[in-house]
Amino acid sequence: MTKGIHHSRFLKTLPLLLLFAGAATANAQTSVSQEAIGPQLNLTQVMDKLVEKNIERAEALQKYQNRRYYSLDYTGFPTSFHAEMVVDMVYDAPGTKQFKIVSQKGPQWIIDRILKRLLDAEQEALTEVNRERVAITPNNYDFSEFHREDSPDGCAYAVSLEPKTPDKLLFRGRIWVDGKDFAVCRIEAEPAKNPSFWIKKTEIHHSYLKVGDFWLPAENKSVSAIRGGGRAVLIIKYQDYEILSARGLKNDDPRALSNLLDVPLH
Numbered sequence: 515m516t517k518g519i520h521h522s523r524f525l526k527t528l529p530l531l532l533l534f535a536g537a538a539t540a541n542a543q544t545s546v547s548q549e550a551i552g553p554q555l556n557l558t559q560v561m562d563k564l565v566e567k568n569i570e571r572a573e574a575l576q577k578y579q580n581r582r583y584y585s586l587d588y589t590g591f592p593t594s595f596h597a598e599m600v601v602d603m604v605y606d607a608p609g610t611k612q613f614k615i616v617s618q619k620g621p622q623w624i625i626d627r628i629l630k631r632l633l634d635a636e637q638e639a640l641t642e643v644n645r646e647r648v649a650i651t652p653n654n655y656d657f658s659e660f661h662r663e664d665s666p667d668g669c670a671y672a673v674s675l676e677p678k679t680p681d682k683l684l685f686r687g688r689i690w691v692d693g694k695d696f697a698v699c700r701i702e703a704e705p706a707k708n709p710s711f712w713i714k715k716t717e718i719h720h721s722y723l724k725v726g727d728f729w730l731p732a733e734n735k736s737v738s739a740i741r742g743g744g745r746a747v748l749i750i751k752y753q754d755y756e757i758l759s760a761r762g763l764k765n766d767d768p769r770a771l772s773n774l775l776d777v778p779l780h
Contacts, residue, residue, distance in 0.1 A: 557660035560671050563696040565651050571697070572608070572645075575728060576759035579604040581616070583751040584629050590744025597624040601633065604758075609640035632750075639683065648683045650675070650698065655684070668692050669699045677706040685718060697729040698722065714739040725755045 555563075584599040597620030604612045613633045618625050639648060647654065659674035670693025677684035687703025701720040708716075716738040723732040731752045738746040 557657055557673065560660070560691060560696070561652070561657055561673070564691055564698070565649075567696045568649065574760055575605075575757075576607045576761060577605060578728075578730070578755060578757045578759075580730070580752050580756070581754040583749075583753070584632065585747075585749045585751075586620075586624065586629060587747045588744065590740055591742060595621055595624060597621060597629060599625060599629045609642065609645070611637055611640065644683060647681060650689065654678060654681075659688075662693075663690075665690070667699065668694060675703070680707040682707045682709060687718070692729070695724075695729065699729065712741050714741050723752075726757060728757060728760070730755055 580603055582601045582603060584597075584601065586597045588595050597618075599618045600616040602614045602616055606612075615630075618629075638644060655675045655677055657673050657675060659672075661672055662670055663672055664670075669690035671691040672688055673691065674688050676686050682705065684706040685701070685703035686706055687701065689698050689703075690700040691697070692699045699722050701718065703718045703720075704716050705718070716736060719733075719735040719737075721732045722729045724730075731750075733752065734748075734750040736746075736748040740746065
């Protein structure tokens, strides 16, 4: 079998791999301001808090918008390429995203077959069934290797995750949980299911940023090593956030409701 055929088969499966990137960034998180969490909390308590707050967060964030910058670089046989796309997105709860492509650059077939399919994958991940499938809960993951870190960014808890099923929308690796808000602030992982024999390994690096009281995706970087020596790097950067609508969160501490989102529009 020629390297050209290998290259073609990899490109056909690349959108399946990128589906994980779309799923991983589909759901934004909001935060509840609380006192710093003491070291007495164990793994079960931290993850229970994370699940509890995620349910509230899903109900709180009603509408927001941002601009994304997509960049895809492939190096390998028989050719290398670079493609870019700038997209404006508007989210409406509970599961609708509207995309507007602002600009694009690179081979049109790469943009159509890969970058634009990322938008479809992200919308697909928002369905009620898929939201349940990708949620970081005991139904989908086993948690282990829990410890607290003195991190300057507030990502106080590090937890290892192992998916209970080899689902293409899940991952295995580590997450870092903010010590005050119980929101995931960083992910270092790999897909739970390799989408193709031609992909040797994929590394996922995902980070969140805090906008007002909300945690939202900041950057997603996926690096894939291809059999035969190829390498694919996808980077998605999320900027220019505007929170358009939000509502109160359920919380026993009234201070958590006193500073609910008030982000001026640009």
